[in-house]
Every structure is written in C-alpha cells, then in structure tokens.
Amino acid sequence: MRAMVMEVPGQPLKxxxxxxxxxxxxxxxxxxxxxxxxxxxxxxMDSELNQxxxxxxxxxxxxxxxxxxxxxxxKLKVGDLVGIPWLGFACGYCKYCRREQENLxxxxxxxxxxxDGGYAEYTVAFEDFCFILPSIYGNPSGxxxxxxxxxxxxxxxxxxxxxxxxGLYGFGAAAHILIxxxxxxxxxxxxxxxxxxxxxxxxxKKLGATWAGDSTITPSAPLxxxxxxxxxxxxxxxxxxxxxxxxSVVCGGIHMSDIPSFPYQLLWEERMxxxxxxxxxxxxxxxxxxxxxxxVKTETTxxxxxxxxxxxxxxxxxxxQGAVVLVM
Ligand SMILES: [Zn+2]
Ligand SMILES: [Zn+2]
Numbered sequence: 322m323r324a325m326v327m328e329v330p331g332q333p334l335k336x337x338x339x340x341x342x343x344x345x346x347x348x349x350x351x352x353x354x355x356x357x358x359x360x361x362x363x364x365x366m367d368s369e370l371n372q373x374x375x376x377x378x379x380x381x382x383x384x385x386x387x388x389x390x391x392x393x394x395x396k397l398k399v400g401d402l403v404g405i406p407w408l409g410f411a412c413g414y415c416k417y418c419r420r421e422q423e424n425l426x427x428x429x430x431x432x433x434x435x436x437d438g439g440y441a442e443y444t445v446a447f448e449d450f451c452f453i454l455p456s457i458y459g460n461p462s463g464x465x466x467x468x469x470x471x472x473x474x475x476x477x478x479x480x481x482x483x484x485x486x487x488g489l490y491g492f493g494a495a496a497h498i499l500i501x502x503x504x505x506x507x508x509x510x511x512x513x514x515x516x517x518x519x520x521x522x523x524x525x526k527k528l529g530a531t532w533a534g535d536s537t538i539t540p541s542a543p544l545x546x547x548x549x550x551x552x553x554x555x556x557x558x559x560x561x562x563x564x565x566x567x568x569s570v571v572c573g574g575i576h577m578s579d580i581p582s583f584p585y586q587l588l589w590e591e592r593m594x595x596x597x598x599x600x601x602x603x604x605x606x607x608x609x610x611x612x613x614x615x616x617v618k619t620e621t622t623x624x625x626x627x628x629x630x631x632x633x634x635x636x637x638x639x640x641x642q643g644a645v646v647l648v649m
Contacts, residue, residue: 323649324441325629327377330368333630334379334440341443343389348445349397350389351405356439357382357464357494358624358632358645360552361407364576365434366633373434379629380439380647381407381432382467383446384454394448402459403451404609406467408600409436410447424475424599431599440629442649452605455613465619465644466612469494473550474608476573476597477503480546488513488544488563490536491551492521494644495573497528498617499548502608504529505615511540511563515551515639524620524642539563548573558583561592569593621646 322341325334344350362379364370383405387397397403411418411426418426432438432446454463473495480487487503488511489496500510512525512533522533532541536556540563547560547570557580560570567590575598588594620643624632628647635641 322442323626324378325626327366327373327379328375330366330371330373334633336627339441342437342445344391344394344445346391346393347447347449348391349387349394349403349448349451350443350445351383351385351403351451352388352443353383353385353439353441353649354459355384355461355464355649356380356647357468358629358636358647359468359494360636361468361575362433363633363637369576370434374436377434378437378439378441378444379433380441381405381434382464382469382646383432383439383444384458384460384463384467385439385444388443397448397451402454402456403446404454404458404463404467405432405439405444405446405451406471406600406605407431407433408602409450411450421601421603424601429599440626440647442626450602452609454609457613457616461621461623461646461648462619464646465494465498465621466609466617469644470498470612470617471600471605471608472573472597473499473548474502474611475600475604476548476571478604479571479595479597480548480569484546484568485509486511486542486544486565488540488547488560490547490549490556490560491553492525492533493550493639495550497524497620497643498612500525500528500530501615501617502611511542511544513540520642544568546571550574552577554578554580557594558587561587561594564592566590567592569595572596619644623648
C-alpha cells in the first residue's frame, strides 16, 4: 500500500510502499477513503507531542470500509462504513477507565501517534474503537467529524447545558462543525479569529454566527462560555475577560503556548478554566448521531495522499476555510 510516513520528527513525510497490515484479534483491516489533517498532526511532527511510535503513519480522522476481520472480531462485518478517531484503544481496567474517563486511560493508544493512522491506503483498528458511520459521511466530508467534530463536541459539552452565548476562539475545522450543532440547539455563537482575518469572519457569519471579529476585540455581549481551539495561550486571559459571571473557558487543543499570568479578578465570580483531553466512545456515539440529525455539513479542501506535506502546510498557515482532508 502507499503511505506517507514520518521517519524523523521535524522532517517532511516520505511516500513509501508498505505491506498491507494484517488485523489480529479484535482488529479490523480498513480500506481508507479519506483522512482529515488535524493541527495535532503538526504538534507531533514539531515534537510538541514527543512520544510517537517511529516510523509513524500519522492521521486520526479516518473514514473507510472494513475489508477484513481479525479472528476475535464480534461486532463489525466486512463492508461496514467506519470512522476511526484519535482514541485507538483504552484498557478498560485502570482507575480512569473504571470511572468513565477512558479519555484519560493510563494505557491508551492513539491513532496516528502511538499506533499507525490514516495517511495510507489501509490501516488496522480495534473494532471497539471504531464508530459505524451513517452513509452520508462515507466520503471525505465525514473525516473532519472524527476529531475536529468530536473534540469540538466534547469541549462544547464541557461548557455546560446552561451556556447560551458561546465564544469560539479560532474559527477553523472544529468551530465550523460545532457552530452547526450549537445553532441547531438554539445557542448564539460569537466567532473570534486571528486579527484581520476577514475571510474567516465572513465564513463564520455565513454559517450563522451572531458576531464575528478579531480575537483582541471585546464581543457585543458577555459570554456564558468560551471555547478555545487556537493553540494560543494568551487567549485564555482574553477569553476570561469576555466571560459573564459563572462562565467557563474550555481549552480544546492538545497543545497550547504558555498562558500569561493574569489578575485574580478575571477568575473571580466563579469563572472557570479547564482543558479537554482526547475523547470517550460515548462522546463519539452521541456526536455522530447528532451530526447526522442536524445534519452537519463540512467544508473541506482535498489533497491527494501524496500531497500530505502540502496539506499539513495549509493547516499550519490557517489559510484554508473549514477542514483539510487527504483522499486516497
Ligand atoms: Zn485531531
Ligand atoms: Zn484504562
């Protein structure tokens, strides 16, 4: 099979011909239709996440079809349309798994980081960590749901059911999905972009944002929650300033630059700051059902597999509206 491989962090991916992997035990072999490109892939390549398997096939927003079953597979069948997310495995017995926090599992494996991922024609995945996808997502438009959508959704649930006015900081792949879900549930969305990024502000307004503007500007109303997708720590005190009493700042990214110190006054009146790590399968099942019901439509820019380095550069520049997806 063809695959794009990270041999050394910090260097461009290399196109390789590799044997098709064989599924064992509870694994299935999946023929990949498309794989999203996520900012986390850049954090891995830049060694900001520094425990990758090497060599590594990155990619954790995989849409594909099951083509072969391991000997102990019980649920999936050949021909099933599946999505494969970042959480590739959780042990089920550590203290976090036992208290429904498998996203924090001590023995977790992560797709495209500690297991090979989707920048390839085929991959193997544990059946219990694949999601059956509705047929409308059996194409590249489904890929961004698997991380941008899922982590966005988990961040959104952390904002709490009472949040009515929600700020999204960084209007990229995650935000353009989440705004559709939030509007469907009657929320008001305030979109913050890099200063002067008029195109993204227009994109947010087109998708139904109540307000869109530079991240340094005070929004037109105090917010009940602020969800930060941009990996920029200085947005945390800024978002706290934008919050109403009792509101929360949810940091949705896996890596962020340092957060500058700020006066306690910004946190006072029960404002909160929290991070979101990974996902649980419950998040995935809830979100995929909800996405199909809305129905969420993703905006994608497609690159062929062998152009993965160019696709990563497009994510880094932030010049692409919506999500970047590799097609096989
Ligand atoms: Zn991701
Ligand atoms: Zn565990």
